[in-house]
Amino acid sequence: MAVDGPVTGFAVAVVREDGRWRCERLDDAALTELDTTITELRKLRSTGAVFGLLAVDDEFFVVVRPTPSGVSLLLSDAAAALDYDIAADVLDLLRADAPDDDDDVVWPAGDLEILADLGMPKAELEVIVNEVELYPDEQLQMVAQRCGFADEFSALLEEL
Template sequence: MAVQETVTGFAVAVVREDGRWRCGRLDDTTLTELDTAITELRKLRSTGAVFGLLAVDDEFFVIIRPSPGGAALFLSDAAAALDYDIAADVLDLLRAEAPDDDDDVVWPVGDLEILADVGMPEPELEVIVNEIELYPDEQLQMIAQRCGFADEYAAVLDEL
């Protein structure tokens, strides 16, 4: 696995409480350190849903949803673990293997129902992930739109 010197992208925390969505930016270290991302999301205590959306280097995205027993995780392409530490860490926590280097297919791994309770059923998430011509930020925008927090999400991205 190659260690990334500089990683571009963004990380957004999403909270749904009392029927309202709020989004906020997470520190850029969350793009490279899974433990940091989980810790930062756990600090956002809420009676409703809390999850993070990470778009990394226009290559893949990660959804992180803290839970009492750890964290539910979804990685849009397991092949990213060959080049990115955060993706490798996701696979480690999921006890999943990275695909062979010569695979040219997108291989999502993790909990496809991670956002089912907030409006993103498994089949729809699968369709979005398989839209390989889209960049991760575009895929996450589709997720935000479907779940109903597109405006709050876009406002955070506008500040970047």
């Protein structure tokens, strides 16, 4: 089910502690292995918010937010599960089915309220997900802007 060749993109951990944002790179394995992403994020213990932003092959993005009771997930396009293992893993954890191969609609899966407590209401995140003309990194930049960590996010992306 995997695409041919290496998966490109980036995986970033975002941490808010004591009113300050911090962004750091996650291991490249986070782009292909959901368990690795969750494990890496859980290691970043914080009294504030911790979540991961993954932009995969200019095709889709994933937001991963560990919670005390499990993990909240958002996959920007469920159809990505037809070609990418990590997207399929997200759908598995969500207990959601992948769309048919002939579906041509962007269909997000997961929790659109995943960042609502950080300034990104469901309705706005839904608009960003449906901006099919934008690349995933551009969509995630919009999320970063709205939540208030755009400078930290941009600085990290420049280093990658």
